[in-house]
Amino acid sequence: MYYKDTSLNGACQTDNFYLCIDEIYYKQQQMNIQQLEYILAVDTFRHFAKAAEHCNVTQPTLSMMILKLEDEIGVKIFDRSIQPVKVTPTGRKVIEQARKILYQTSLIQDIVNEAEQSLKGTFRLAVLPTIAPYLLPRFFHKLTGSHPEMDIRILEMKTQPSINALINGEIDAAIIASLPGDKQLQYDTLYYEEFFGYISRNEAIFKNDLVRSADINEEKLWLLDEGHCFRDQLMRYCQMESVKINQAAYRLGSMETFMRMVESGNGITFIPELAVHQLSSEQKELVRPFAIPKPARQIILATRTDFIRSKLLSIIIESIRDNVPKQMHTLQAIQRIV
Missing domain, CATH: 3.40.190.10 (Periplasmic binding protein-like II)
Structure with missing residues (x-):
């Protein structure tokens, strides 16, 4: 017979030792890998519903599991009083440690996969x-x-x-x-990938066979926004620090957008070598190589x-x-x- 005797501080009473161990285990709120995955998802999306969708669970399930974790460790990981959800200072430390634990856990399966x-x-x-x-x-x-x-x-x-x-x-x-x-x-x-100029027929340097850095200082140049190493590399090569101020209106967008602008007759931009291989014969007429030494990445x-x-x-x-x-x-x- 298996039963609990509440007079003994909730301890289970049974002749079966393993049933008793199971009872103690299930009564405890034990931290698990799934809970750590949930808090990382909320940290990423800063939204419980989006995090739940990413984890393929319902929002109530995700919220309940995170609450259980917070109750167990005795701290609030997230400040839910503001939107988007904000991580508490202690919660940030918990999340960083959870990230390390999950990474180390993933290595176990990697070891098995590599061995096989x-x-x-x-x-x-x-x-x-x-x-x-x-x-x-x-x-x-x-x-x-x-x-x-x-x-x-x-x-x-x-x-x-x-x-x-x-x-x-x-x-x-x-x-x-x-x-x-x-x-x-x-x-x-x-x-290794070479850079090329992509030049509108309306620009003065279109008639040149090669692009030289001195030729483009005063041209209308379409640049990617800051944070793209492609942009930073070419600005260093062409010594175009002044472009940050003078060409501010032309920095935002994507490379493909800039290419369409050039094709419509407006300005110049730079493209990587593999992009040239995707161009039509007509588009390749707008491509110009740089003079030696040719910039590459x-x-x-x-x-x-x-x-x-x-x-x-x-x-x-x-x-x-x-x-x-x-x-x-x-x-x-x-x-x-x-």
């Missing part, structure tokens, strides 16, 4: 917005077609958010165009130094390199990294 040479499991890959539209169509469909067991999740992110996400364990790898300075990160070079795949799944990573690297022109595998003598 398995490609299963989710692989979260961040790609720069100035790389994704031109690189992904070249290799992604072929890669997933050859390895249907792969579950690769693509996120478009700028450089610094990508590096931060890598360090925090929020993504597994990032395709970026600048070398990471953090000791926690390592990288493999994928290819080094495209790398960055991971954490404790990344385990080398088999999966090597397949992705090989697929990318196989699907870009071979001359881009090495830095040419006439090119210079900016």
